[in-house]
Amino acid sequence: MKIKNEIDENDSAIENTIKHRNFPQVPKVIFGKGSFNQLDEILLPERKHIDAPFIFLVDDVFKNTMLAKNVPLRFNDELIFVSSAEEPKTKQVDELVGLIREKYESLPSGIVGIGGGTLLDLAKAVSLLLTNKGSAADYQGWDLIQKSSIYHVGVPTISGTGAEVSRTTVLLGPDKKLGINSDFTVFDQVILDPDLSIGVPKNQWFYTGMDCYIHCIESLNGTYLNAFSKSYGEMALELCKEVYLEDIDKQESREKLMMASWHGGMSIAYSQVGVAHAMSYGLSYLLGVKHGIGNCLVFQHLEEFYGDSVKLFNKMKEKHQIDLPSGICKELTEDDFNTLCNVALKMEPLWENALGKNWKERITREKLKSIYRKI
Ligand code: NAD
Numbered sequence: 001m002k003i004k005n006e007i008d009e010n011d012s013a014i015e016n017t018i019k020h021r022n023f024p025q026v027p028k029v030i031f032g033k034g035s036f037n038q039l040d041e042i043l044l045p046e047r048k049h050i051d052a053p054f055i056f057l058v059d060d061v062f063k064n065t066m067l068a069k070n071v072p073l074r075f076n077d078e079l080i081f082v083s084s085a086e087e088p089k090t091k092q093v094d095e096l097v098g099l100i101r102e103k104y105e106s107l108p109s110g111i112v113g114i115g116g117g118t119l120l121d122l123a124k125a126v127s128l129l130l131t132n133k134g135s136a137a138d139y140q141g142w143d144l145i146q147k148s149s150i151y152h153v154g155v156p157t158i159s160g161t162g163a164e165v166s167r168t169t170v171l172l173g174p175d176k177k178l179g180i181n182s183d184f185t186v187f188d189q190v191i192l193d194p195d196l197s198i199g200v201p202k203n204q205w206f207y208t209g210m211d212c213y214i215h216c217i218e219s220l221n222g223t224y225l226n227a228f229s230k231s232y233g234e235m236a237l238e239l240c241k242e243v244y245l246e247d248i249d250k251q252e253s254r255e256k257l258m259m260a261s262w263h264g265g266m267s268i269a270y271s272q273v274g275v276a277h278a279m280s281y282g283l284s285y286l287l288g289v290k291h292g293i294g295n296c297l298v299f300q301h302l303e304e305f306y307g308d309s310v311k312l313f314n315k316m317k318e319k320h321q322i323d324l325p326s327g328i329c330k331e332l333t334e335d336d337f338n339t340l341c342n343v344a345l346k347m348e349p350l351w352e353n354a355l356g357k358n359w360k361e362r363i364t365r366e367k368l369k370s371i372y373r374k375i
């Protein structure tokens with residue numbers, strides 16, 4: 001008995017030497033059909049004074065729509081339509097911050113991002129850069145942000161990225177595509193209204209939804225997995241399967257995908273993504289391929305790494321008759337392939353999660369190039 005106690009104590013001593021990460025979460029979230037209509041009352045107590053506006057960054061796909069008309073503008077609030085044709089850039093964030101600083105004497109009461117991952121990330125980044133000096137590019141990395149952001153709200157209108165729940169804002173910078181990862185990046189408030197995603201084109205619904213599916217697969221098959229990530233990842237995966245493989249009611253499908261996105265994002269908070277994301281970052285950096293479709297383009301060729309999950313992806317793709325573009329890398333030069341590999345291989349935590357500590361022994365440039373050549 002004595003020996004057993006000693007062993008237990010030793011085990012707990014070892015456990016105590018591990019430093020666990022301490023993550024913030026979105027403190028306030030409202031879910032439900034029509035919940036967007038409560039935005040006005042939610043913002044009211046956050047208004048600092050009459051000259052401190054709310055700035056709404058809204059995807060320009062909503063120009064002249066009911067959603068845009070229902071944005072609760074008061075006093076000198078401003079609605080800025082932003083295109084999501086390209087992924088958000090550090091330069092774009094700097095310009096928006098410059099514009100706001102020039103126009104208003106004091107800090108705004110807050111920033112509200114309405115749209116997909118592109119607009120959510122822009123809103124996060126602008127709220128951070130209004131209180132932190134310099135360019136957004138200075139903060140791409142982990143925990144470089146020094147000061148708390150201003151109040152910021154995320155209103156997703158398409159589901160899958162998990163950007164509504166994550167502690168990063170992914171930006172294309174002058175020399176890299178990398179997130180501003182920080183505790184201050186997390187939204188103060190999120191509005192989850194499934195009806196806002198009515199009208200998402202089918203292909204985009206698939207690409208962004210598959211971002212969530214791939215988050216789950218990469219998290220659940222990663223070496224960083226723990227019980228926290230697993231519980232969220234399994235829930236998100238189950239929801240994705242219902243949405244993309246079963247014939248469920250449209251309203252229910254929108255609600256389930258919205259919650260899948262949330263859980264998928266929570267799952268990678270404590271683990272990481274993997275091979276598809278690392279390689280998709282290369283495509284996005286060199287060719288401007290957007291995140292969701294880029295992940296799909298890579299993932300379809302990753303059977304060696306993700307086996308049956310790739311088969312399931314292909315089944316979902318066929319069920320919804322999605323044709324992925326091909327020949328994307330056909331015209332690329334050897335230099336281009338090297339750039340793709342450089343960007344992908346820089347994502348070290350993603351490879352370590354996917355393949356373990358000895359990942360460098362398991363993945364070669366030639367292997368990566370052979371996959372890119374198929375795309
Ligand atoms: P998106 O924001 O780029 O939008 C995709 C398309 O869908 C756009 O054409 C947009 O106008 C359209 N759209 C959005 N809502 C619509 C609606 N309700 N009706 C009609 N059209 C609508 O797409 P996304 O896939 O959500 O986001 C991709 C971005 O998210 C990338 O920049 C990626 O880097 C980023 N991302 C961020 C995180 C994070 O944790 N911060 C995670 C994953 C991806």
Ligand code: ZN
Binds near residue numbers: 277
């Ligand atoms: Zn992703």
